Amino acid sequence: MNGDPKEKYEMKKSDPMVRIQDLQKSFGDFTALHPLTLDIFAGEFLTFLGPSGCGKTTLLRMISGFEEPTGGTIYLDGVDVTSFPPHRRDVNQVFQSYALFPHLNVQENIEFGLKMKKISKSESKSRVEQAIQLIQLQGMERRKTTELSGGQKQRVAMARAIVCRPKVLLLDEPLSALDAQLRHQMQVELKRIQSQLGITFVFVTHDQEEALAMSDRILVMNRGSVEQIGTSFEIYHQPATPFVASFIGSSNRMAVIEMRSDEGKLKVRVDSGRWISLGKREEPKSGAKFILSVRPEGIEVVGEESKEESIEESIEGRVIQILFRGDQSHLFVRDLLGVEWRIAQSARQRPYRVGELIRFTITPLAAILIEERNKGG
Amino acid sequence: MNLSSSKRHWIVLFWGLPMTLWGALFIIAPMALLLGYSFCERDALGQVIWSFTWENYQRVFDPVYLNVFIRSFLFACITTFVCLMVGYPAAYFIARLPKEVRNLYLLLVMIPFWTSFLIRTYAWITLLKSEGVLNAILGALPFSTSLDLLYTPMAVLIGLIYTFLPFMILPIYSCAEKLDLSLVEAGSDLGANPFWNFIHVILPLTWPGIGAGILFVFVPTFGMFAVVDLLGGSQTPLIGNVIQNQFLQARNWPFGSALGVILLVMFFALYAMTHDEEVDER
Numbered sequence: 001m002n003g004d005p006k007e008k009y010e011m012k013k014s015d016p017m018v019r020i021q022d023l024q025k026s027f028g029d030f031t032a033l034h035p036l037t038l039d040i041f042a043g044e045f046l047t048f049l050g051p052s053g054c055g056k057t058t059l060l061r062m063i064s065g066f067e068e069p070t071g072g073t074i075y076l077d078g079v080d081v082t083s084f085p086p087h088r089r090d091v092n093q094v095f096q097s098y099a100l101f102p103h104l105n106v107q108e109n110i111e112f113g114l115k116m117k118k119i120s121k122s123e124s125k126s127r128v129e130q131a132i133q134l135i136q137l138q139g140m141e142r143r144k145t146t147e148l149s150g151g152q153k154q155r156v157a158m159a160r161a162i163v164c165r166p167k168v169l170l171l172d173e174p175l176s177a178l179d180a181q182l183r184h185q186m187q188v189e190l191k192r193i194q195s196q197l198g199i200t201f202v203f204v205t206h207d208q209e210e211a212l213a214m215s216d217r218i219l220v221m222n223r224g225s226v227e228q229i230g231t232s233f234e235i236y237h238q239p240a241t242p243f244v245a246s247f248i249g250s251s252n253r254m255a256v257i258e259m260r261s262d263e264g265k266l267k268v269r270v271d272s273g274r275w276i277s278l279g280k281r282e283e284p285k286s287g288a289k290f291i292l293s294v295r296p297e298g299i300e301v302v303g304e305e306s307k308e309e310s311i312e313e314s315i316e317g318r319v320i321q322i323l324f325r326g327d328q329s330h331l332f333v334r335d336l337l338g339v340e341w342r343i344a345q346s347a348r349q350r351p352y353r354v355g356e357l358i359r360f361t362i363t364p365l366a367a368i369l370i371e372e373r374n375k376g377g
Numbered sequence: 378m379n380l381s382s383s384k385r386h387w388i389v390l391f392w393g394l395p396m397t398l399w400g401a402l403f404i405i406a407p408m409a410l411l412l413g414y415s416f417c418e419r420d421a422l423g424q425v426i427w428s429f430t431w432e433n434y435q436r437v438f439d440p441v442y443l444n445v446f447i448r449s450f451l452f453a454c455i456t457t458f459v460c461l462m463v464g465y466p467a468a469y470f471i472a473r474l475p476k477e478v479r480n481l482y483l484l485l486v487m488i489p490f491w492t493s494f495l496i497r498t499y500a501w502i503t504l505l506k507s508e509g510v511l512n513a514i515l516g517a518l519p520f521s522t523s524l525d526l527l528y529t530p531m532a533v534l535i536g537l538i539y540t541f542l543p544f545m546i547l548p549i550y551s552c553a554e555k556l557d558l559s560l561v562e563a564g565s566d567l568g569a570n571p572f573w574n575f576i577h578v579i580l581p582l583t584w585p586g587i588g589a590g591i592l593f594v595f596v597p598t599f600g601m602f603a604v605v606d607l608l609g610g611s612q613t614p615l616i617g618n619v620i621q622n623q624f625l626q627a628r629n630w631p632f633g634s635a636l637g638v639i640l641l642v643m644f645f646a647l648y649a650m651t652h653d654e655e656v657d658e659r
Contacts, residue, residue, distance in 0.1 A: 093563075097557070097559050113567035
């Protein structure tokens, strides 16, 4: 389950910034988080990704101290902080609603944490100036927070948290209230700020696109359990569970009912009865149930000119719908067995029309076999 | 629908008319009358004679009446302070309760309003009098003591605090209920311990409720006469009792009016002062 973290974390693996051990949380009969063990490394951008109610926010709030775990331990930089109240933990949070103090102006909001920590006036002044510069809030110092736009509030919330120089910055869906364009802009900005400060970021989101774009590592959660942890690349291209395959991006998924190995070449029969060859690969251990997952970009439309070579492996189907997405289009194709396929077509290819008959093949390397598990975690 | 501004103006006038008439008839007119009377004289029979004199206002500064003013001010201050100290935690506690229980507690605060205020004050006489409930309980204790509370300033204070406590709780509650909990969390996240979080976040954000509560308690307490009459006897008259006396017993309407006008001016000044502060802070 543990994907290999990127090389840059290998060295720091011995002393993680946050170590979470068997952490669990239940509210009455409801288990919000099944026992979880996780290391978060210094300087890392880690994202908790999952649908609403998957436990990602609960996990974040246990790190910040707003939620008391039912069991387990949290170490922050080697210190057991499980029983520490929030104000004694060296972490800061950027709240989903920003939670800016309406009775204070921008500067007073940013100064708040430094005042509470009794940082000297001169030190505080230079830190606030630095943060305002980094977050690009120059000239807004005297503004009331109620007069700010969503993006500006976001920036103030960031500045207020980072002036405290936390060991870990916790971000609870901080971009969810922004419109799409601003959200993309802030994604880039957040990455810039993180690499400039080198602070460990723990980011919570339900937006897989956001998670893939920003994270060093992603923890995919569902129903209070971890589905997979790994880099964006691993999560996207090697989903460990059917849930990850379905939650991240789009994919064509079929239940595998039979497997056959022919001179090292693996062929599987899927639930529609069709045989699909997966190229040279080892047959996975038998006894388990598998799902075949193919990303839309793992399917290639075969042009008329190359008909003869690949006709044996190709599938014929009729285009029933086209989703134009700019850089590519997604074709929805129903094959002769009635199965619907989602196929990505790059913008450079000839555009197809609804109703057209096309042939397509599955790129063997792009097809992944995922073991189906009865329960998550 | 896009209405021209003149049309909208007429609509506002139409729907606002009943309230405007009501206000003019029952608030503006009596106050104008009061102001008019306060410059008049009276004849031997207590009839108001329309003339002009400053005499009534000069009489207000007579030490006898000044003392009553000071005592009223003191009583109002103590009542407001105790109501705030008791009411704030109560209101905050109720606002933080789960929604289902919250309404029950709110109901408990408001239940006294279902009974006439005079009946409730008479009930306090039964509780406080020498052979009353309180002394019966105290007498049953092993060290058997008794307290003679009725017709003392203490009894008046108890009555005032009891009567006006809900007026402190309700505005603070409505403010605390709207308090965004994530702001309190943000305070604690930024390193404020519970005490400083209260001082720097919770208190400033519930300040409008506190201000309203203080006004709601202080103003009526200052002019209250019924509770003072019933629980304090005639030992500790407050300004409300003096005004009532001038109108009903002494039959000196002009002087009673002058006292009333002074009281009104004080309240306006108080309101302007608290209002000004709010504006300055912005």
